[in-house]
Amino acid sequence: MTQTQNDSQQNPAKAGVRTYTGGCHCGAVRYEATVNLADVSRCNCTFCTKYGDGGSTSMKPEAFRLLKGQEDVTQYARKGSPNSRSFCKHCGVMCFGAGDVPELGGAFRSIHIGTLDDVDPSLLTYQYWDGRHDNWMAGSRSSPWPFQATVS
Numbered sequence: 738m739t740q741t742q743n744d745s746q747q748n749p750a751k752a753g754v755r756t757y758t759g760g761c762h763c764g765a766v767r768y769e770a771t772v773n774l775a776d777v778s779r780c781n782c783t784f785c786t787k788y789g790d791g792g793s794t795s796m797k798p799e800a801f802r803l804l805k806g807q808e809d810v811t812q813y814a815r816k817g818s819p820n821s822r823s824f825c826k827h828c829g830v831m832c833f834g835a836g837d838v839p840e841l842g843g844a845f846r847s848i849h850i851g852t853l854d855d856v857d858p859s860l861l862t863y864q865y866w867d868g869r870h871d872n873w874m875a876g877s878r879s880s881p882w883p884f885q886a887t888v889s
């Protein structure tokens with residue numbers, strides 16, 4: 738085996754687009770998502786800050802499939818927001834979210850990196866979004882954004 742093959746097997750950031758499975762802690766909720774883990778991010782929004790954002794990645798809705806647990810999830814969304822997060826009713830783990838941010842291409846699903854099977858989150862490189870200020874047009878960057886707005 739060459740070093741390159743070994744890297745892509747060991748390092749999910751180098752594996753390209755792949756279909757992964759994941760789920761909550763107790764096993765009630767299971768999903769499948771086709772994503773590229775070279776593209777993972779964290780966010781400074783008020784929700785992500787309180788939850789302790791371990792990183793996420795987004796995909797078009799059709800690249801996500803709930804395998805199990807439709808009845809076992811409960812959703813949370815800030816009043817008036819089109820973006821929601823889904824939690825297992827039993828163990829409380831947030832596995833995925835859904836939303837619609839026109840600046841980012843419209844409807845999407847997202848998954849919480851820590852809920853993926855057999856993926857070591859420490860091997861990934863995170864980009865940071867300024868979600869706290871809905872500053873999506875600024876794009877993501879390699880260091881966290883401050884709580885104080887950097888745009889007027």
Ligand SMILES: [Zn+2]
Nearest residue numbers: 761763825828
């Ligand atoms: Zn659970």
